[in-house]
Amino acid sequence: MGSDATLSTLFGPSDPPPVGELAGADDSPFFLVCDHAGNAVPAILEGLGLPQAERERHIAIDRGALAVAKNLAARLQAPLVYQRYSRLVIDCNRKPEAGDSIPAVSDATEVPANQGLDPAARQVRHDAILKPYHDRIRALLDARAEAGRPTLFVSVHSFTPELRARPLERPWDLGLCWGDDRRFNDLVLAALEEQATDLRLGRNEPxxxxxxxxxxxxxxxxxxxxxxxxxxxxxxxxEDAAAPERWAERLERALRLAAERFFKQEG
Structure with a gap:
């Protein structure tokens, strides 16, 4: 199996660039990211030693998230930055020092190419994949700030209803997640509750x-x-062909209503 520990670059001629991007309109306040959009693996890593079926699972990619994010960005005329490489190569929603930044095991699946990686090998993946992704997000946000443009940051993910390692019930249709700042999350949650009473909404779930x-x-x-x-x-x-557009329409309505209320509150 190929190792990236001694490589000066991780990518060969057949490998796609890590960062995908859609431009938005200058007057859109929304800015979208999709951290786990793709499941590409650099050719030299030989599929991480995993069969294709494992590289299609939720451990490798947020299934369906990119299609929704692209539809939502188009509806909102918002920029979108997304990552093409699998979270099993390096997770772009984890800081490099996090224990699961490059997981040796994910949801009971051992990842052969991630076993016993030395610091140099980890750094190669960081420099080739994680760094350019977040550098691009940072540059676009800096430009918006310098231009005095308001920004509502929207992160798009998907979750599996079933885990192999921890068989727990995950009944939610949609979860909203936050850390210390709930200002906009709470307004989006309220808008969803008003417009879609059939949804089982998770609050910091799963x-x-x-x-x-x-x-x-x-x-x-x-x-x-x-x-x-x-x-x-x-x-x-x-999973069905119409789902990305259906979900994008639902999320767009909630985001626009929440944005209207947010900017009114903020004056």
Whole structure:
């Protein structure tokens, strides 16, 4: 199996660039990210030693999240930055020092290529994948701040209804997650409750924001004092062809109503 420990670069000619991006309109207050959008693996890592079926599971990618994020960005005319590489190569919503930044085991699946990685090998993945992703987000947010443009930070994720390692009930259709700042999350939650009484909404479910180990919300949103919302959509609700558009329409309505109320409150 290939090792990246001694490589000066992780990527070969067939590997895609790590950062995907859609431009938005200058007057949109929304800014979208999708940390676990893709499941690409650099060719030299030989699929991480995993069969394709494992690389299609939730451990490798937030299934359906990118399709919703792209539809939502188009509706909101908002910029979107997303990551093409699998969270099993390196998790772009974890700080590099987090224990599961490059997981050796994920939901009971051992990842052969991640066993016993030395610091140099970890640094290669960080420099090639995580760093350019967050550098791009940082640059775009800096530009918005310099231009005096308001920003509502929206993070799009999906979750599996079933875990192998911890068989717990996960009944929610949609979760909203926050850390220390609930300002915008609470308004989005209220808008969803008003508009979609059929939804089983999770509050910091199935996850909360880990302010110590998570990256995007703690660093880019909370770290800048930006109002934000993090969505966790149930993956088995995203499988049919019409689902991304249906979910994007639902989230757009809630986000626009919450934004109107937020800016009115903020004066």
């Amino acid at each position: 996850y909360g924001v880990d302010m110590v180990n998570d990256y995007s919300i703690p660093v880019h949103a909370e770290g800048r004092g930006l109002p934000y919302v993090e969505f966790e959509m149930r993956q088995d609700h995203l």
